[in-house]
Amino acid sequence: xxxxxxxxxxxxxxxxxxxxxxxxxxxxxxxxxxxxxxxxxx
Amino acid sequence: xxxxxxxxxxxxxxxxxxxxxxxxxxxxxxxxxxxxxxxxxxxxxxxxxxxxxxxxxxxxxxxxxxxxxxxxxxxxxxxxxxxxxxxxxxxxxxxxxxxxxxxxxxxxxxxxxxxxxxxxxxxxxxxxxxxxxxxxxxxxxxxxxxxxxxxxxxxxxxxxxxxxxxxxxxxxxxxxxxxxxxxxxxxxxxxxxxxxxxxxxxxxxxxxxxxxxxxxxxxxxxxxxxxxxxxxxxxxxxxxxxxxxxxxxxxxxxxxxxxxxxxxxxxxxxxxxxxxx
Numbered sequence: 001x002x003x004x005x006x007x008x009x010x011x012x013x014x015x016x017x018x019x020x021x022x023x024x025x026x027x028x029x030x031x032x033x034x035x036x037x038x039x040x041x042x
Numbered sequence: 043x044x045x046x047x048x049x050x051x052x053x054x055x056x057x058x059x060x061x062x063x064x065x066x067x068x069x070x071x072x073x074x075x076x077x078x079x080x081x082x083x084x085x086x087x088x089x090x091x092x093x094x095x096x097x098x099x100x101x102x103x104x105x106x107x108x109x110x111x112x113x114x115x116x117x118x119x120x121x122x123x124x125x126x127x128x129x130x131x132x133x134x135x136x137x138x139x140x141x142x143x144x145x146x147x148x149x150x151x152x153x154x155x156x157x158x159x160x161x162x163x164x165x166x167x168x169x170x171x172x173x174x175x176x177x178x179x180x181x182x183x184x185x186x187x188x189x190x191x192x193x194x195x196x197x198x199x200x201x202x203x204x205x206x207x208x209x210x211x212x213x214x215x216x217x218x219x220x221x222x223x224x225x226x227x228x229x230x231x232x233x234x235x236x237x238x239x240x241x242x243x244x245x246x247x248x249x250x251x252x253x254x255x256x257x258x259x260x261x262x263x264x265x266x267x268x269x270x271x272x273x274x275x276x277x278x279x280x281x282x283x284x285x286x287x288x289x290x291x292x293x294x295x296x297x298x299x300x301x302x303x304x305x306x307x308x309x310x311x312x313x314x315x316x317x318x319x
Contacts, residue, residue: 017278
């Protein structure tokens with residue numbers, strides 16, 4: 001499980017979402033999601 | 043495609059009781075604002091409504107609960123569709139857009155227990171208690187925090203799930219607080235699960251209204267239902283999910299808080315076993 005937090009201006013909502021996703025990718029989110037897709041396709 | 047004032051505006055909706063409660067709320071709100079127009083609800087079944095014997099995650103298709111409604115709009119059979127925002131993919135078909143996001147109900151998950159567990163909470167349920175959930179997100183987070191519990195897939199609409207619980211097939215089930223509130227079943231919420239235990243789904247608790255991009259009249263009508271604070275929170279959540287290329291069936295959870303102009307987004311991606319990565 002990887003987790004993170006980003007705070008910013010509410011008017012930059014999209015940017016906040018993208019930044020958090022990129023942070024979690026650096027923590028290993030991509031590998032976790034790939035593993036899940038392989039498991040559910042079995 | 044301009045809806046002439048002489049013809050009704052057609053709203054697409056799923057057929058479930060919850061979907062219809064949500065759609066009729068939208069219909070009534072629009073009717074209040076635009077008394078000279080009429081609004082008709084057109085119901086349809088989606089793939090997600092029809093496939094009930096396979097775990098949602100195994101079906102794996104984005105748009106499981108929305109595709110048929112989208113085809114209706116693109117064909118001109120309906121003018122807009124009301125969705126639980128959590129079911130609406132973050133990438134929409136060409137020609138369709140998210141026209142507005144309504145005010146959010148409590149986005150948290152709820153524990154609903156069988157009568158024999160009325161004195162229990164998640165943390166005190168006996169070891170091996172069977173908890174029903176169809177969500178990988180809930181499964182991963184709850185398995186991590188409560189490894190003594192057993193988890194079992196549950197499908198069907200909200201009433202079907204409650205019936206399965208009440209007949210003893212499960213000791214407890216996990217449902218969205220918002221759905222129970224909207225159906226007048228707030229008394230079935232036994233425990234609201236804190237975000238420290240389980241982050242909710244992207245968009246949970248809000249309604250998303252999808253319409254044709256090139257339909258300024260419908261877009262203008264829908265704007266009266268837009269709730270800006272909810273929309274800001276949900277746009278952040280949806281951007282997070284889109285960037286991770288996830289759908290509503292993957293174990294991705296969020297929580298957003300808005301204080302003044304400052305928005306905080308907490309997000310997580312879980313492995314199915316709920317273990318630390």
